[in-house]
Amino acid sequence: MMRTRIPLYGTLVLLLLAFLAPLLWALSGSFKPRGDIFAYPPRLLPDPFTLDNYQRLFSGQPFWRWFLMSTVVALVATTVSVFVCALAGYGFAKFRFAGKRLLFGVMFSSLSVPFAVILVPLFVILVKTGLGSPWFALIVPWVAPAFGIFMMQQYIVQSVPDSVLEAARIDGASEFGIFRTIVLPLLRPSLGALAVWQFLQSYNSFLWPLVLVSDSSQYTLPLGLQTLFVSEQRQYDLVLAGAVIAVVPAVALFVVLRKQLLEGLSTGAVKG
Amino acid sequence: MFPAPPTRRTLLRGALGLGTAAALTACGAGTTTVRTSGDVTLSLWTHDPGYEAFFRKGIPEADRLTDFRYHLDVTRAGPADLVTKLLAQAVAGRGTPDTIGFEIGSFPRMLRGDIAPRLLHDLTPDIAGVPGLKDDLLPARLAPYSKDGGLYALDSDTPMVVYYYRDDLFSKWNLPTDTATWEEYAELGARVHQDHGASLCVVSTVGSDAGQVVQSFQMLLYQRGGAFFDADGELVLDSPEAEETLRFLCDGLRTGFVIDISDYYGAAMQTALKTNKVAGLPMAIWYKNYGLLPNVPEQKGRWRVRGLPRFTKGGGVTAALGGTGFGVVKDKANTEAAVDFLLNTWLTHEGQVRRFTETGYLPTRRSVYEDPALNATKDDFCGGQQLFRLYRSLLPDVPAFYQSPDQSILFDVLAGNLLRAYRGDVSPRQALKQTAADYRDQAGR
Numbered sequence: 100m101m102r103t104r105i106p107l108y109g110t111l112v113l114l115l116l117a118f119l120a121p122l123l124w125a126l127s128g129s130f131k132p133r134g135d136i137f138a139y140p141p142r143l144l145p146d147p148f149t150l151d152n153y154q155r156l157f158s159g160q161p162f163w164r165w166f167l168m169s170t171v172v173a174l175v176a177t178t179v180s181v182f183v184c185a186l187a188g189y190g191f192a193k194f195r196f197a198g199k200r201l202l203f204g205v206m207f208s209s210l211s212v213p214f215a216v217i218l219v220p221l222f223v224i225l226v227k228t229g230l231g232s233p234w235f236a237l238i239v240p241w242v243a244p245a246f247g248i249f250m251m252q253q254y255i256v257q258s259v260p261d262s263v264l265e266a267a268r269i270d271g272a273s274e275f276g277i278f279r280t281i282v283l284p285l286l287r288p289s290l291g292a293l294a295v296w297q298f299l300q301s302y303n304s305f306l307w308p309l310v311l312v313s314d315s316s317q318y319t320l321p322l323g324l325q326t327l328f329v330s331e332q333r334q335y336d337l338v339l340a341g342a343v344i345a346v347v348p349a350v351a352l353f354v355v356l357r358k359q360l361l362e363g364l365s366t367g368a369v370k371g
Numbered sequence: 372m373f374p375a376p377p378t379r380r381t382l383l384r385g386a387l388g389l390g391t392a393a394a395l396t397a398c399g400a401g402t403t404t405v406r407t408s409g410d411v412t413l414s415l416w417t418h419d420p421g422y423e424a425f426f427r428k429g430i431p432e433a434d435r436l437t438d439f440r441y442h443l444d445v446t447r448a449g450p451a452d453l454v455t456k457l458l459a460q461a462v463a464g465r466g467t468p469d470t471i472g473f474e475i476g477s478f479p480r481m482l483r484g485d486i487a488p489r490l491l492h493d494l495t496p497d498i499a500g501v502p503g504l505k506d507d508l509l510p511a512r513l514a515p516y517s518k519d520g521g522l523y524a525l526d527s528d529t530p531m532v533v534y535y536y537r538d539d540l541f542s543k544w545n546l547p548t549d550t551a552t553w554e555e556y557a558e559l560g561a562r563v564h565q566d567h568g569a570s571l572c573v574v575s576t577v578g579s580d581a582g583q584v585v586q587s588f589q590m591l592l593y594q595r596g597g598a599f600f601d602a603d604g605e606l607v608l609d610s611p612e613a614e615e616t617l618r619f620l621c622d623g624l625r626t627g628f629v630i631d632i633s634d635y636y637g638a639a640m641q642t643a644l645k646t647n648k649v650a651g652l653p654m655a656i657w658y659k660n661y662g663l664l665p666n667v668p669e670q671k672g673r674w675r676v677r678g679l680p681r682f683t684k685g686g687g688v689t690a691a692l693g694g695t696g697f698g699v700v701k702d703k704a705n706t707e708a709a710v711d712f713l714l715n716t717w718l719t720h721e722g723q724v725r726r727f728t729e730t731g732y733l734p735t736r737r738s739v740y741e742d743p744a745l746n747a748t749k750d751d752f753c754g755g756q757q758l759f760r761l762y763r764s765l766l767p768d769v770p771a772f773y774q775s776p777d778q779s780i781l782f783d784v785l786a787g788n789l790l791r792a793y794r795g796d797v798s799p800r801q802a803l804k805q806t807a808a809d810y811r812d813q814a815g816r
Contacts, residue, residue, distance in 0.1 A: 134668065137638040138645070219459050226463040310459040313414075313446045313466055322448070329418050329449035 122346070129153070129340040136335050152340040161316045162341060165323035170348050172234070172319065173302040176241035180297050181290055183243045188251025189282055193264060203252075209245045215306060222310055233317050237308060241301045247293050254289040255282065291359020298352050320345045404704055408438035411708045415443050416457070417472040418450045421730050422527070422695070428725070429716030436715040439708050450474030450695075454481065457700075461490055467700045469709040473524050475515050475694040476582055476778070482518050482604070483776035492701040493521040497710050504718065504736075512735045514602070514771040516696040524696025525717055528657065528732035531765050532590045532690040535658065536651035538675040538754060540569070544650075553591075553619065553680045557628045563650065564627025572623055573640075573652040576631040576793060581786035583635060586692060588789055590653055592616045593690035593770050595682045604775040605816075608785070609807040615684065617799035621792055631793065641666040653679055655692040656762065659752060660731040671752050678765055687768030733762055740766055777814035784809035 123143065128136045129152055130145040156162050190196075191203050221240060225231045230239070259282055267277045283290070308319045315326070324341045327334045353360065417423055423445045430441045446468065448456060454477045460466040467490075473481065481487040498505050509529060516524035541548055544567060550556050560571035574587035589599070597612030623629030630648060633639040635658070643649045644667045654662065656676075663674060678688040697717060699709040716722045723734040724742055734740060740763045749755045775781070785806045792802035 133665070137641040137666075219462055222459055223463045226465055231463075231465070306455075309448060309452050310456055313416075313456075313460075313468075315446060325449055325452070326447040329452075 125339045125342050128335070129343045131336075133334075133336040136339070152336045153344075156337050156340045156344075159337070160323065160327070161318075162323065162344075164316050165318050165320045166344065168237075168317060169302055169320040169345075172237045173298050173348070176238045176301040177294050177298045179238065180242050180244060180247055181294050184247035184251045184293060185283060185286055185290065186278065187243065187248040188253075188255050189259075189278055191248065191252040192255035193259070193261070206245050207249060210249070214240070218306060218310060231311070233308075233312050233314075236311050237319070238301075240307055241297060241304075244297065244300070247297060250289065250293055251286065254286060258289075259285050288359045288362035291356040291362070295352060295356055295360050299349060302349060405706070406439075406704050406708050410440045410442065411705055412442040412444050413470055413705055413709055413712060414446070414468040415470045415472075416446045416448070416453050416468040417695075418447060418453060418474060419472070419695070420447065422472055422697075423447070425726060425729060426712075426716060428729070429712075429722060432719070432721065433712050433715040436719075437708075437711045439711060441708070441712055450477045453477070457490070458486070461700075467703070469703060469705040470697055470699055470713065472527070473516070473696045473698060475526075475696065475772075475774075476782075478516060478524065478696060479774045479776050479778040481523065481698075482774060487518050487523045488521055490700060491523040492699040492706055492710060493523065494525065494699070494710065494713075495520070495522045497714060498522065501714065501718075507736045507738050508718075509735050509737060509766075509769065511691065511769045511771040512694065515694065515774050516698070524698035525713060526735050527695040527697065527717075527726070527730075528693065529735055529762075529766070529769060530655040530657055530691050530693040531733065531762060531769055532594065532653055532655050532679060532692050533676050533761070533765070534651060534653050534679050535663070536571070536675055536677070537647070537670070537673055539673045540567075540647060540650045541675075548675070548677065550680055552683050554683050556680045557619070557623055557626070560623065560628030561626035567647075567650075569648055569650040570627060570630035571651040572620075572629040573632050573635070573643075573649060573654075574620055574624070574629055574793065575635055576633060576790060581782045584786040584789055585782045586635075588617060588620065588785075590655075590690050590692050591620065593692075593772065594679055594688070595684075595686040596770075598770070598773065599778070599781060600773045600775045602771075602773050604773065606775070606781065606807060606810055608781070608810075609803050612686070613803050614799050615682070617789070617792055617802060619682075621795070621799055624793055625795075636662055636666070644670070656733060656758075657693060657731055659750075664752060672754050674753050675756060676753055676758055676761060678761065687770065689765040689768045691769050691772055727759070737766070777810070777816070780814045781806070781810050784813065 127143050127145055130148050130150070131138075132147065132149055132151070135142070135145070191199065191206075222231070222236075225236050225239065230236060263281060264277055267281055272280070303321060304319070305321045305325070308322045312318055312322065315323070318326070320341070324338055324345065327337045327341065415423070415426060423443075427443060430443070434440050450473075453471060454473065457467060457471060458480070481491065498508065512526040512529055513522055516522060516526065536548065538548070540546075544563065546559060546563065550559060556571060563569050563571060575583040592598070592613055595612045595616050597610050597616060598607050601607045620629055624631060630643065632643055632649075635654070640649070640662070644663070659674070659676070663670070679690070681688060697713055699706055699713065703709075717726075718736065720736070720739055720742070723736055723739045724745060726732050727734060727745055728748070734745075739745070740759075745759045746757065746763065748757065748759050750758045788797070788802040788806045788809070791797045792799050797805065
């Protein structure tokens with residue numbers, strides 16, 4: 100039995116190495132002197148090992164502020180959007196109201212509109228309405244993603260029985276109370292999956308912060324790391340150190356929500 | 372596979388370019404109290420910290436020469452990103468900088484429609500107001516940033532293309548360093564490749580961006596006397612000079628005289644340099660500071676620079692590649708202060724001397740090439756060579772580089788067809804004809 104699985108495990112290990120290789124290379128490079136990063140033949144283990152790249156990353160630019168800005172914005176955007184998506188998805192899934200099909204169709208069709216297309220109009224609207232401050236505006240585009248609403252609507256249709264909601268209503272629960280105490284707990288696996296997806300969307304966002312933020316101390320990580328790379332002297336050493344640190348929040352979130360994420364994805368797959 | 376489909380960012384640029392001219396009309400010039408003296412904080416956008424350092428050091432001199440006391444608020448982003456950001460801010464009517472550095476390849480987006488005249492201050496009258504300055508500035512470096520008689524940015528450099536070579540390897544392999552023509556060089560290079568596995572010329576290929584792929588060809592094309600666009604922005608690529616240049620590179624790849632590298636600045640080139648696979652290459656003067664020094668600092672003293680070998684059929688001994696033009700956003704409170712700042716840091720004799728000594732960028736004023744201090748400068752990386760004297764001798768051959776609003780389209784289609792020609796899938800003639808056809812199809816002109 101074991102012998103028959105060797106090819107399978109071997110393939111999986113090779114795939115794992117292929118996926119991990121860029122991360123390992125970045126991790127290794129971040130501890131190498133600049134001149135060794137592209138040394139030939141390449142060495143995986145840094146020799147000499149140095150923390151100089153990290154020291155210069157923290158001392159030469161407002162890296163901690165970039166990190167904080169990205170993480171806080173992504174966490175707030177994720178928290179708000181997960182709640183909004185669940186609420187909107189619940190509305191579309193379980194309520195009848197005039198224009199529901201049209202509204203859902205419009206919302207669904209917006210999935211096909213690239214963000215680049217609405218970038219400038221959204222920016223102009225926020226500026227003209229006085230809501231263009233970075234902390235607020237960096238979060239706004241991620242608050243009600245059509246994909247998240249659609250995902251929640253689909254999950255609620257499949258996983259939340261009408262009979263449970265009717266029973267709660269008969270017991271006198273308010274509509275928001277039903278949503279909070281019955282629907283949200285049932286959605287936990289899909290909320291975890293949505294949270295990870297949403298966090299990465301906001302955390303990796305580049306174009307929107309680029310247009311919005313001019314003060315380099317308010318840059319997000321992708322924007323800050325880009326400034327290290329695009330100067331005439333491409334600072335691979337600093338970029339690699341920054342990239343390694345940038346991975347941490349995403350990995351941490353995945354570890355925390357791993358169970359919900361896998362459960363949510365597998366549930367969706369089974370019920371397809 | 373070729374040409375590559377437009378990226379999201381390319382689409383965004385296009386959308387921004389098309390929409391901005393109309394949107395800018397609605398913005399109009401608001402009432403602005405113009406600052407004419409005193410403390411002023413200029414908002415400066417640039418992609419390179421080197422420019423930031425240069426301008427900061429120039430503040431005392433500008434303070435002395437003007438009625439302003441300058442402070443700088445600097446924003447950094449990628450060259451193309453700066454233009455995207457500028458256009459978006461302009462449409463929104465807030466947040467535009469006072470001064471912005473346009474990397475030359477990003478500036479054509481400003482040439483679309485009337486974006487440049489609407490958004491940027493025309494520096495022509497300011498230049499004319501300084502006695503002797505207009506005639507002193509090199510027309511070749513004004514051309515890329517001009518439109519309909521207006522001048523919208525001042526170049527950072529006269530980025531001549533020269534030939535870098537490893538003096539130690541040339542000595543070791545008994546190679547002549549004064550080979551007169553590219554054709555002789557190609558024969559020499561084929562032998563070098565056969566005997567030592569090294570190449571004497573480089574083209575950028577798969578893996579790099581379209582701009583880099585095009586640059587390899589562009590350098591020699593302009594040296595040969597060809598061009599992408601004429602002064603009216605019309606495509607003139609499909610020419611005998613272009614075909615000859617491309618054939619030269621394709622033949623070089625077959626013999627090994629030319630090596631294909633994925634990135635002039637990255638891992639592939641660093642490896643090739645460290646392992647002596649590249650013993651020489653044509654590149655712009657700034658490549659010493661931004662390509663060789665960061666990648667192979669241990670080869671200090673081994674490199675030398677000379678003028679390019681000539682093509683037998685004609686052309687000059689240099690070309691121009693790169694540059695960054697600094698422009699001023701018009702109709703703002705700080706517009707006058709920003710213009711004065713540029714004139715008194717960027718364009719003074721002392722400023723241009725300092726620019727070369729601090730950043731390695733060549734003056735854009737003819738008279739500065741006579742500066743005794745610059746002519747006496749020795750370059751340690753290049754074995755104590757007096758490079759400035761060489762650059763001064765090449766100055767008459769620097770060709771003008773005209774840009775088109777649709778340059779990015781050309782670069783995308785040209786890069787794909789160049790790669791096909793390098794691989795031997797199509798002939799140089801076919802590649803150029805196809806490029807011209809693709810460009811006209813996509814650009815609609």
